Amino acid sequence: MTINHQEILDAFWFRHACKEFDASRQITNTDFDLILETARLSPCSFGLEPWKFLVVQNPQLREKLKQHTWGGQKQLPTASHVIVTLLRKSRYMRYDSDYVQNFMRVVQQFPEEAIQARCRILEKFQREDFALLDQERYMSDWAGKQTYLPLANMMTAAALIGIDSCPIEGFEKTGVEQVLATEMGVDLQGWEVAYLLAFGYRKVEPARPKTRQSLTDIVEWF
Secondary structure (H helix, E strand, O other): OOOHHHHHHHHHHHHOOOOOOOOOOOOHHHHHHHHHHHHHOOOHHHHOOOOEEEEEOOOHHHHHHHOOOOHHHOHHHHHHEEEEEEEHHHHHOOOHHHHHHHHHHHHHOOOOOHHHHHHHHHHHHHHHHOOOOOHHHHHHHHHHHHHHHHHHHHHHHHOOOOOEEEEEOOOOOOHHHHHHHHHHHOOOOOEEEEEEEEEEEEEEOOOOOOOOOHHHHHHHOO
16 A cells, blocks of 8 residues: 655644634535544554544534533534543453453454453553553553544544544543533443544634654654
């Protein structure tokens, strides 16, 4: 498979954190299905997929989320599509949880002996290599990091087809989760919010060009 290098770089130069979208323009179902598929196909540690993606199109729900999202005041009302990404609570990600066991059996379709072997490896990883079992927050942070892989892939895929995006972490977690629970039926015993992600088409061009450090400042070869 050959992809033009310049087209890839052009997409990365095109992508920016869009602060306000053109509310009159909607992403087609075909294009948004592509974006969601890149999330589904994203990699993650041990392949355990600790995520769920809620596509919030209802204006009333967006308004309720907006009340607790100081970093999305213009994005939530104007975006064509908004995703709320959830991550599984830490107890579900333990090597010995029913979720992990069933996931390996049903989704990954490993035979029983392979499941037991992989769980032993995962136990060592969680207990010794990264000490994730020392505190619940450690496990949540590990699972949460996995959700940022589909975040990046969705934004890149969108940029490649000329669609803008904006990742949103500027929110009050408790308030957003309360809306998810009371208005959308999210079980907060099993899930917590990772981030919001808005998609659409820019209303105006960025006010200033993209700035980044040079490769020589951030890369060392040995």
